[in-house]
Amino acid sequence: MPLSSRSVSRRTTLAAAPLLLLASCRWGPADDSGSEREAKPTGSASAKPSDDDQVTAARDAIRRVEVFVSTTSNTHGRLSTPLAALTALHGAHLELLEDHSDPDEPTPRTQVPARTGAALVAVRREEQSLQRTLTQLAGEVSSGTLARTLAAMAAGVAQQIAVLPTNPKGDGA
């Protein structure tokens, strides 16, 4: 179901309000969950990435896939409608993670398959990889609130993968 960027953004802003408040404290401490991980001694903390690092990793992964999807959409006009919801989803998630990337920063270069069918397969593969990354990060972070957010993002990506068409209509690829 395609969603306009506007509606997703508004809805996400509402959902994100409490999260953005938390973001001002750099995602932690988690909440009043009594999370065992936070109560544990931090003997191995030096080897463990901080939650800020994990947020950066999540943002980079989303941004990379967003660029791939946008490029695919621009290259294969036939896919622009089915991919619109994905683009909106990634934008909403980046907004939630406070993407402060410099607008003048060069867009990462990405190569998209020339055939539409192959491009759609590649999008699905990229999204599945993003889902795995977000799932892994959700398991690794210290903040329970951040873990929940990343898990929900992974679930949102999984839903979009599920509704992604398997073959563009009329494609001869």
Add this chain to the structure above:
Amino acid sequence: MSPVESLQTTLAAEHAAVWLYGVLGGQTSQTSQPRLYGVFTAAYAAHRGRRDQLVRWILDADAEPVVADVAYELPNPARTPAQLSAIALQVEQRCAATYADLVARTVDDVRAWGVTALIEAAVRQLDVDGEPTDLPGIDT
């Protein structure tokens, strides 16, 4: 809320899901509604498996697992396919929210289990007339 309390809350949600999917399966014709019947049957098995896992974890923590209610209230008459799907959607949305809370309040294996459960519940929503959202379990 402690991790064990969160497990108990999730177990209570699974008890409800198992009961409700039992009702939904009983109200669905395998012959005339094979797709819906398949969705409900698979969901019933999935929630039963999750319920049993939660019981094991709670017992391992030397706590007494919460028991199921005798019955649960249906939000509609559960007669038409649309009504049955609406109930299933509500079940999955509530379970997704519970899993999301479990993720926030636990670590390691239990958290990983919660993430997987959340993702599966989110995708299952689509089988029962649900629509994708940005943050399943949080914004639904």
